[in-house]
Amino acid sequence: MSTNDASMTAAAPGGIGNFGPGLDVLGCAVTGARDEVTVRWASDEGVVILDAGHPRLPTDPMKNTAAIAASAVMHMALAKGCRVADRGIAISIRKGLPLSGGLGGSAASAVAGAFATDALIGASNLHSRSAGRIGVLSVNELLECALAGESAVAGRHLDNIAPSLLGGIILVRSLDPIDVVRIPVPKGLRIVLATPSHELTTTVARGVLPTVVPREIVIHQMAQVASIIAACHSGDLALLGRAIDDRIAEPARLPLLPGFQQAKSAALDAGALGASISGAGPTAFALCDSAAIATRVAQSMQSAYLRCGLESAVRECEVDVCGARVMRA
Amino acid sequence: MSTNDASMTAAAPGGIGNFGPGLDVLGCAVTGARDEVTVRWASDEGVVILDAGHPRLPTDPMKNTAAIAASAVMHMALAKGCRVADRGIAISIRKGLPLSGGLGGSAASAVAGAFATDALIGASNLHSRSAGRIGVLSVNELLECALAGESAVAGRHLDNIAPSLLGGIILVRSLDPIDVVRIPVPKGLRIVLATPSHELTTTVARGVLPTVVPREIVIHQMAQVASIIAACHSGDLALLGRAIDDRIAEPARLPLLPGFQQAKSAALDAGALGASISGAGPTAFALCDSAAIATRVAQSMQSAYLRCGLESAVRECEVDVCGARVMRA
Numbered sequence: 001m002s003t004n005d006a007s008m009t010a011a012a013p014g015g016i017g018n019f020g021p022g023l024d025v026l027g028c029a030v031t032g033a034r035d036e037v038t039v040r041w042a043s044d045e046g047v048v049i050l051d052a053g054h055p056r057l058p059t060d061p062m063k064n065t066a067a068i069a070a071s072a073v074m075h076m077a078l079a080k081g082c083r084v085a086d087r088g089i090a091i092s093i094r095k096g097l098p099l100s101g102g103l104g105g106s107a108a109s110a111v112a113g114a115f116a117t118d119a120l121i122g123a124s125n126l127h128s129r130s131a132g133r134i135g136v137l138s139v140n141e142l143l144e145c146a147l148a149g150e151s152a153v154a155g156r157h158l159d160n161i162a163p164s165l166l167g168g169i170i171l172v173r174s175l176d177p178i179d180v181v182r183i184p185v186p187k188g189l190r191i192v193l194a195t196p197s198h199e200l201t202t203t204v205a206r207g208v209l210p211t212v213v214p215r216e217i218v219i220h221q222m223a224q225v226a227s228i229i230a231a232c233h234s235g236d237l238a239l240l241g242r243a244i245d246d247r248i249a250e251p252a253r254l255p256l257l258p259g260f261q262q263a264k265s266a267a268l269d270a271g272a273l274g275a276s277i278s279g280a281g282p283t284a285f286a287l288c289d290s291a292a293i294a295t296r297v298a299q300s301m302q303s304a305y306l307r308c309g310l311e312s313a314v315r316e317c318e319v320d321v322c323g324a325r326v327m328r329a
Numbered sequence: 330m331s332t333n334d335a336s337m338t339a340a341a342p343g344g345i346g347n348f349g350p351g352l353d354v355l356g357c358a359v360t361g362a363r364d365e366v367t368v369r370w371a372s373d374e375g376v377v378i379l380d381a382g383h384p385r386l387p388t389d390p391m392k393n394t395a396a397i398a399a400s401a402v403m404h405m406a407l408a409k410g411c412r413v414a415d416r417g418i419a420i421s422i423r424k425g426l427p428l429s430g431g432l433g434g435s436a437a438s439a440v441a442g443a444f445a446t447d448a449l450i451g452a453s454n455l456h457s458r459s460a461g462r463i464g465v466l467s468v469n470e471l472l473e474c475a476l477a478g479e480s481a482v483a484g485r486h487l488d489n490i491a492p493s494l495l496g497g498i499i500l501v502r503s504l505d506p507i508d509v510v511r512i513p514v515p516k517g518l519r520i521v522l523a524t525p526s527h528e529l530t531t532t533v534a535r536g537v538l539p540t541v542v543p544r545e546i547v548i549h550q551m552a553q554v555a556s557i558i559a560a561c562h563s564g565d566l567a568l569l570g571r572a573i574d575d576r577i578a579e580p581a582r583l584p585l586l587p588g589f590q591q592a593k594s595a596a597l598d599a600g601a602l603g604a605s606i607s608g609a610g611p612t613a614f615a616l617c618d619s620a621a622i623a624t625r626v627a628q629s630m631q632s633a634y635l636r637c638g639l640e641s642a643v644r645e646c647e648v649d650v651c652g653a654r655v656m657r658a
Contacts, residue, residue, distance in 0.1 A: 022555070024548045171559060172552060173556040181559045213542050215539065215542060218577070219354055222551050223354040225552075225554065226502075227500060229559050230510045230512060233562035239502070239510065242502065242503075
């Protein structure tokens, strides 16, 4: 084992899951904050967590999204006959994304864990690398491994995982088998994220989702998600804004999201194309067609939350088109 | 009134509504059969039907889709201050599309009636014509008028109306206000239509649709409709085929569609990319990526229906990209 193979660090961006009406099927990665995971070979079998990245994140590798994903990659690589340099791996997590913020933090950790482990194994198995990749697993295999991590904490869906790994805007056509579709990022799209100072766990936020949906709402929702895809392909930002009209998750989660309705109205009044909840919340996102409008929208959203007695962290960003990346070998 | 203004004939194509999973939101026009409507000025107020086009179609202008649409155009044009050459219109319908076949016949008649009436009024109001059009109404106004006709017989949805008027593949984002989106037609797409020898009224077929849908099915269905849009934009016919996977209308209507499941299986076995019900049925459609496969698929579907004791009319066609057109002034 060369020293270069000894450790690998990967970063993966957070993002917006449940993109507007796209519950569980549409997400995008955003620039700015990300999680980083470093993996190194260890002589004990399995995965050990050296640093969970936050006092409230589990150090039990069976409960930690990054560790579960890393372990899944190890198992899959071994099943493919790849060589491993040692019997286990030790991982350290640096959280750049908020916990329970609705910015895909658990997904980003899972993706970074899977990506770093795959790259670490790839360094010992140059002949087994996937075409054009630094690891040994295919994209769908990596998604499967990261999904194993995400499932443990946030449910079995890829709308944060897939954009965090691949970058950009991703449509999840199917989980079984995994079938994801890259959607073009429309030119000029700016995103404002506003995270108010209260947490909302994905478990609680998923608990309020309706188990059945009236047919009229289904038809509306299908049309909006489809329109987002059309808008991204044609670069029609106005259509994109009109299609950010979620009648399933947003109404159900409103009672859990103090200040959201006011922040959304403020965003639209300030010129946002559309606004909704990022992931399971409480982060709100707004789409804008210029940096100047995004700045105005960010200020308006922050003021609206303040009027509701809530501090909020706001930031302006763009779609992250890179996705997961190795930081240093 | 010049003799040129005396009558106008318009044709409008049939098509596939509820395109696969796209219940009420996605449709395409198809080449081949179409309905034609001729309108001429008449001295009696209102609309009179000279020929309903089929013994079973209503001659009462309050119940006839083409007449209702024509009447709506008259009212809207008058409200806009357009001149009319006489107090009423007389219309004659030539049905090229089957009754209760699932090929958008009622929509095509409504569109042809609206389009012909609009063109007839346009000939007397050259200064009031909409930009680039031969009539006086905007596209959305024409859609509104045709929808009034369609609503009377088939329910308030635009997934047949909009493609019949505009041609191509159309996504209906919203009915109130009307907001339709043109989707590119992927290169090489061939369509097989198989109409078995039994009728199914839209009313009966809509009656079996579920009023509520489980969330998992909603998520699946949103993802499929969105994937169709992505596939059409990127020209990915394989993805288009995978996305023709309707879990709302198709399962509900299966009991009403003897032979359909067998014809669908036969189509897929013969190389179709995907297959489902056209509109409310009983016509089945299959998508293919070559004319040779389409021919084989058509034969296979016809044989499958025959084995179920049903004659069927099959035809191979393409997406009609023209939509409604004036045949002769």
